[in-house]
Amino acid sequence: MTNSDPSTDNLDSGKPKSALSSVVNFMLAVVRLFARWLGGNRLPKSSPIVPPQSVAGTALMAVIAIMSFLACLTLAAVTMVFEQAQLWESDVSSELTVQIRPSEGVDMELEIERAIRITEQSPGVGRAEAITEDQSAELLEPWLGAGLDLSELPVPRLLVVEIDNPVVLDIAKLRKSLIEAVAGVSVDDHGIWINQLKRIANVTIATGIGIFLLVLAATCLSVIFATRGAMAGNQVVISVLHFVGALNRYIAREFQGRFLLIGLQGGLVGCFAATVFFVVGGMLLGFLEGPSGGSPFQALFGGFALTPLVFAGFVFVLILVSALTAMTTRMTVERYLATVQ
Amino acid sequence: MIRFENVGLRYGMGPEVLRDISFQIAPRSFQFLTGPSGAGKTSLLRLLFLSMRPSRGLISIFDKDAAKVSNDELPEIRRRIGIVFQDFRLLDHMTTYENVALPLRVQGMDEARYRSDVVELLDWVGLGERMHVLPPVLSGGEKQRAAIARALISRPDILLADEPTGNVDPPLARRLLRLFIELNKLGTTVVIATHDLNLIDQFDTRRFVLKDGRLQIYD
Numbered sequence: 001m002t003n004s005d006p007s008t009d010n011l012d013s014g015k016p017k018s019a020l021s022s023v024v025n026f027m028l029a030v031v032r033l034f035a036r037w038l039g040g041n042r043l044p045k046s047s048p049i050v051p052p053q054s055v056a057g058t059a060l061m062a063v064i065a066i067m068s069f070l071a072c073l074t075l076a077a078v079t080m081v082f083e084q085a086q087l088w089e090s091d092v093s094s095e096l097t098v099q100i101r102p103s104e105g106v107d108m109e110l111e112i113e114r115a116i117r118i119t120e121q122s123p124g125v126g127r128a129e130a131i132t133e134d135q136s137a138e139l140l141e142p143w144l145g146a147g148l149d150l151s152e153l154p155v156p157r158l159l160v161v162e163i164d165n166p167v168v169l170d171i172a173k174l175r176k177s178l179i180e181a182v183a184g185v186s187v188d189d190h191g192i193w194i195n196q197l198k199r200i201a202n203v204t205i206a207t208g209i210g211i212f213l214l215v216l217a218a219t220c221l222s223v224i225f226a227t228r229g230a231m232a233g234n235q236v237v238i239s240v241l242h243f244v245g246a247l248n249r250y251i252a253r254e255f256q257g258r259f260l261l262i263g264l265q266g267g268l269v270g271c272f273a274a275t276v277f278f279v280v281g282g283m284l285l286g287f288l289e290g291p292s293g294g295s296p297f298q299a300l301f302g303g304f305a306l307t308p309l310v311f312a313g314f315v316f317v318l319i320l321v322s323a324l325t326a327m328t329t330r331m332t333v334e335r336y337l338a339t340v341q
Numbered sequence: 342m343i344r345f346e347n348v349g350l351r352y353g354m355g356p357e358v359l360r361d362i363s364f365q366i367a368p369r370s371f372q373f374l375t376g377p378s379g380a381g382k383t384s385l386l387r388l389l390f391l392s393m394r395p396s397r398g399l400i401s402i403f404d405k406d407a408a409k410v411s412n413d414e415l416p417e418i419r420r421r422i423g424i425v426f427q428d429f430r431l432l433d434h435m436t437t438y439e440n441v442a443l444p445l446r447v448q449g450m451d452e453a454r455y456r457s458d459v460v461e462l463l464d465w466v467g468l469g470e471r472m473h474v475l476p477p478v479l480s481g482g483e484k485q486r487a488a489i490a491r492a493l494i495s496r497p498d499i500l501l502a503d504e505p506t507g508n509v510d511p512p513l514a515r516r517l518l519r520l521f522i523e524l525n526k527l528g529t530t531v532v533i534a535t536h537d538l539n540l541i542d543q544f545d546t547r548r549f550v551l552k553d554g555r556l557q558i559y560d
Contacts, residue, residue, distance in 0.1 A: 244444040
């Protein structure tokens with residue numbers, strides 16, 4: 001009778017092996033043969049110098065993702081305010097108002113005609129139009145009530161002047177010409193409003209940039225702590241690399257590569273979350289506004305939309321966060337290695 | 342090749358562990374460094390490997406004053422020295438093949454250039470069948486041979502081995518020593534630190550004996 005029991009074979013060979021180990025060895029041999037067939041007898045891809053599990057990768061990636069998300073939101077808010085401030089400024093500075101106060105013995109209609117003529121002759125002015133008495137009454141109706149006869153009251157008349165080219169228009173010269181020719185005239189170029197808007201917008205933008213920089217600084221600090229942790233956890237690896245003759249910049253590059261990958265992954269997650277936030281937020285706001293539109297948010301910030309400029313900002317954040325992560329790691333590692341022999 | 346003159350070493354404010362050590366190591370020479378445990382063998386090897394600076398005295402390695410070697414110059418010198426540590430110091434996340442190839446990899450060499458050399462060396466030290474195995478799976482003797490192979494792969498001018506036979510049985514210890522002697526015949530300077538006098542007695546060669554921090558040389 002032929003004995004095919006592996007355990008008996010093992011006894012025969014004088015080396016006690018269990019049946020289980022024989023089966024495992026056989027399976028390993030099959031796997032090895034299969035791997036060799038698949039890989040064409042090539043050696044497997046080299047392991048990374050810095051073991052991935054020795055770096056607190058998941059935690060750091062989560063921190064970088066959150067920081068990238070906040071950086072994206074801040075940058076988007078700054079971009080929106082900047083764009084809207086430009087829009088406000090161009091809207092307001094595309095018009096100016098000429099006011100003519102009634103004076104005794106002065107024919108208002110003649111003064112208005114003269115003011116229109118002088119204004120329209122000025123370079124840069126597109127059109128000047130007087131607001132009629134009816135239109136003035138309509139504007140004042142909320143305060144003075146309906147059925148008002150303005151001819152009995154000393155209500156000033158207004159001219160709305162549309163500016164074609166604000167660069168060419170010399171407002172000071174126009175103001176001087178009007179004051180010399182028209183009685184009781186004054187020119188309002190909305191300069192006070194423009195300056196206030198500019199100031200508010202600049203403060204908002206500066207605050208946003210400050211927050212953006214703080215977020216980046218917090219990201220760098222997190223990376224420094226994580227790198228120090230990784231260095232402490234890889235002291236054996238570093239000492240081995242040193243005694244096989246690795247240059248400090250080689251070791252720094254290995255750590256930098258590992259952290260760059262983490263930074264890229266975290267940055268991608270954060271920027272993707274910000275993109276989703278903007279798309280979903282824009283849809284929700286559109287839904288809440290209803291068909292009439294015109295929410296206060298839209299009036300202030302011009303809508304909650306993922307514009308190309310905002311999206312470009314997200315890409316910028318991704319590149320910046322990844323580059324900062326890699327650079328911070330390299331500097332931290334090089335500083336550490338400079339103290340080690 | 343290596344010259345020590347009145348070298349002393351102390352750790353912090355403690356007593357001197359090495360005192361007035363003076364010797365020369367010639368190219369292609371073979372020597373044992375011996376002495377009881379705690380005599381300072383490992384400290385002396387660390388000085389030879391420039392991983393420590395002496396408290397006093399002069400160390401000259403490859404005609405360079407060790408005190409004047411900057412951190413930037415250290416890797417170049419270390420690439421000319423192969424070292425085998427008592428605790429092997431193999432990287433557990435890398436295979437035997439990758440551990441042995443590490444000195445060439447850190448020099449930026451392309452794997453295609455060194456692959457056959459590494460495989461050949463692994464076969465020579467009897468680890469050809471274990472090249473894709475991670476160190477935790479290797480036996481003590483296999484780890485020892487992998488560490489020796491790693492020290493030799495970049496063909497160093499000098500090989501320093503700290504208790505290379507400390508974790509292996511006597512027959513394997515003799516095999517390893519024969520391996521070192523073969524290497525020496527091929528031109529590598531060899532310094533072996535061991536406290537196994539029985540093993541040393543089997544070979545008639547130069548001995549450095551450390552006792553109470555002082556060195557005696559028996560040619």
